[in-house]
Amino acid sequence: MQGDQLDLLAGPGLAVELHDSQRLLALLDQWQANGWLRTLDRALAGFLYEQVPDCPASVLLAAALVSHQLGHGHVCLDLQATLAEPDFALSLPPEGEAIEAALLPSQLLAGWRVTDWQQQLVASAVVDSERPEHGSRPLVLVGRRLYLRRYWQYERQVVDSLLQRLGQPLAVPADLPARLQALFAGSQQNPDWQRLACALAARGRFSIITGGPGTGKTTTVVRLLALLQTPAVAVGQPLRIRLAAPTGKAAARLTESIGKQVGALPVDASVSEAIPKEVTTLHRLLGSLPDSRHFRHHAGNPLALDVLVVDEASMIDLEMMACVLAALPPGARLVLLGDKDQLASVEAGAVLGDLCRYADGGWYSEETRAWLEQVSGQSLTAAGLQIGEQVTHPLAQQTAMLRYSHRFGSHSGIGELARAVNRCDSAGARRLLVSGGFSDIHRQRLSAPGDPAFATLVLGGNEGLPGYAGYLQVLQDTRPGQGVSGADPVWEGWARKVLHAFDRFQLLCAVRRGDWGVEAVNQRVAALLQRRGLLRSDQGWYEGRPVLVTRNDYALGLMNGDIGIALRIREPALQPGEPEKEALRVAFPRNDGSGGIRFVLPSRLPEVESVFAMTVHKSQGSEFEHVALVLPEAGNPVLTKELVYTAITRASAHFSLVESRDGVFEQAVQTPVRRISGLAF
Numbered sequence: 001m002q003g004d005q006l007d008l009l010a011g012p013g014l015a016v017e018l019h020d021s022q023r024l025l026a027l028l029d030q031w032q033a034n035g036w037l038r039t040l041d042r043a044l045a046g047f048l049y050e051q052v053p054d055c056p057a058s059v060l061l062a063a064a065l066v067s068h069q070l071g072h073g074h075v076c077l078d079l080q081a082t083l084a085e086p087d088f089a090l091s092l093p094p095e096g097e098a099i100e101a102a103l104l105p106s107q108l109l110a111g112w113r114v115t116d117w118q119q120q121l122v123a124s125a126v127v128d129s130e131r132p133e134h135g136s137r138p139l140v141l142v143g144r145r146l147y148l149r150r151y152w153q154y155e156r157q158v159v160d161s162l163l164q165r166l167g168q169p170l171a172v173p174a175d176l177p178a179r180l181q182a183l184f185a186g187s188q189q190n191p192d193w194q195r196l197a198c199a200l201a202a203r204g205r206f207s208i209i210t211g212g213p214g215t216g217k218t219t220t221v222v223r224l225l226a227l228l229q230t231p232a233v234a235v236g237q238p239l240r241i242r243l244a245a246p247t248g249k250a251a252a253r254l255t256e257s258i259g260k261q262v263g264a265l266p267v268d269a270s271v272s273e274a275i276p277k278e279v280t281t282l283h284r285l286l287g288s289l290p291d292s293r294h295f296r297h298h299a300g301n302p303l304a305l306d307v308l309v310v311d312e313a314s315m316i317d318l319e320m321m322a323c324v325l326a327a328l329p330p331g332a333r334l335v336l337l338g339d340k341d342q343l344a345s346v347e348a349g350a351v352l353g354d355l356c357r358y359a360d361g362g363w364y365s366e367e368t369r370a371w372l373e374q375v376s377g378q379s380l381t382a383a384g385l386q387i388g389e390q391v392t393h394p395l396a397q398q399t400a401m402l403r404y405s406h407r408f409g410s411h412s413g414i415g416e417l418a419r420a421v422n423r424c425d426s427a428g429a430r431r432l433l434v435s436g437g438f439s440d441i442h443r444q445r446l447s448a449p450g451d452p453a454f455a456t457l458v459l460g461g462n463e464g465l466p467g468y469a470g471y472l473q474v475l476q477d478t479r480p481g482q483g484v485s486g487a488d489p490v491w492e493g494w495a496r497k498v499l500h501a502f503d504r505f506q507l508l509c510a511v512r513r514g515d516w517g518v519e520a521v522n523q524r525v526a527a528l529l530q531r532r533g534l535l536r537s538d539q540g541w542y543e544g545r546p547v548l549v550t551r552n553d554y555a556l557g558l559m560n561g562d563i564g565i566a567l568r569i570r571e572p573a574l575q576p577g578e579p580e581k582e583a584l585r586v587a588f589p590r591n592d593g594s595g596g597i598r599f600v601l602p603s604r605l606p607e608v609e610s611v612f613a614m615t616v617h618k619s620q621g622s623e624f625e626h627v628a629l630v631l632p633e634a635g636n637p638v639l640t641k642e643l644v645y646t647a648i649t650r651a652s653a654h655f656s657l658v659e660s661r662d663g664v665f666e667q668a669v670q671t672p673v674r675r676i677s678g679l680a681f
């Protein structure tokens, strides 16, 4: 399109950058320099301009913004939402930091109409809008959603694959009611959602079991595996079952709880022995290839399994979901477990949240409902469910939401607080925090970063709550003696104890920057522990430094999210006769259920950061005895109710809210996350 035509479309009063590509690129340069855009986002617009010099400025802008949105977890750019509230939709300026000199998205896009933007995209040589499956242009426009082609493809693959699986129900044994009754005999719940979830999963190649913390997702899936494996073992053809989770930490947690649950199953040893106890990461399951986003297993080389269970599914991003589905043999079953209300993955896509859109209301068809009542022997009449149809709600027919927390019932402040936050009930949540009615939830008001109350909280001991002094005390008190050889397993035992003690407390921050961001809090805590004589140093590598791995390293077997602690150990001599040496090594749990420890040379570690504080995002899949959520002083686009809910539900025994300004908590709780995608069933 020519410049004069664009002027007509753009209309008077619009920012000149919207119809002058050079000016637009200069503005994108400025946004990049401010840290508002990634190099990648700006480079995409530059690349398209080089390839297609008459590409309209509005299309270049859209390309940079699609890429920017991916960095914020959105699979696509929603043109309408972007124009309705540009700064909010684009989370710009990031973390609320306005820079006066820069033109804001709201100023750039003021007066611009969605139909004009769409029209220019449709006419562009870099966008496919008609039958995109036959095209190869880098951008794809579907209605008002603009995608990078690769993400559009992932979304299509996920939708097509799920619809295919949902369209192929499986036969269930005639005696399913009796089998369910035997497995769920002791239940006091009516309806017992665990039993219903198990029944639904038994009849399909795809199913979802969602629920908050302690609602029994693991319990249910272990019984489901027993249900499926019993007849298979009886005919001498046990099912090949694999268990996986998105991170090593989540896999280690599930390995621990699965082991306990399988042991308590009311089934023959031959069946429980045929249920795996080890949980792997999705990356390991699919077979990561070095320096590649492809996996060893894919549609052409599918996984050798009959049943795949993936836990902590809220952390699965769209690309990973597409890869898992591609590698799954057509006849296999996939069961996703997770809490749909948690924060989504850091990568693009909120797959579980999108797939569970109808989970609260049930939306079962008359047929599904009648079938569930028949096989479970329970009535759903009083369950307050919505009525759906197979055609309009195909996925809902294979989704069950567990609604009763066995760990955090009404006696639990953590449970009540999490539920209030989930309902966006900020006043109710505040009442719970200030009432003093629950001994497991706490609130700490701080006047300034140097407030002594913060030091007390961090060190621990406040009302008997764990803090960081605990693991450092264990480090000192249980250190192996001078004479212990480097080959002695006592060093591993010591590291295990220190790591275990570190898991008792974790500070979680909502943001990275500012006085209450991860970076500053990490430095302040290290300095505090050093001043109190608990650490020898707070700079570089020092004994007691806890670190978080921020990038997968397959050679070392370390995954993004793994936590290790630097310890001074004695190393076995390399050659017989040589003296043993003391060395600083970072101890990591092996995450394979063995309880083993891996000691790594600090200089060999990939990207790591101190982890006295971590972002709530990074804490997903982990659990700590005492969690303290530190809120920043000002409202911020990343503060959402999902973030607060995720932080609260990381706590197994105590939760503390740390705040320095009124209203920030309330604002967060009243702001549900919106992730843009086209994944809808």
Ligand SMILES: Nc1ncnc2c1ncn2[C@@H]1O[C@H](COP(=O)(O)OP(=O)(O)OP(=O)(O)O)[C@@H](O)[C@H]1O
Residues within 6 Å of the ligand: 187, 194, 211, 212, 213, 214, 215, 216, 217, 218, 219, 220, 257, 406, 407
């Ligand atoms: N039907 C039940 N009756 C009694 N106790 C139960 C029942 N279901 C689960 N529990 C107990 O509740 C606790 C939590 O169960 P489980 O670990 O299965 O939940 P989850 O949803 O997987 O939890 P998480 O939040 O850790 O993912 C366990 O101690 C389990 O034994």
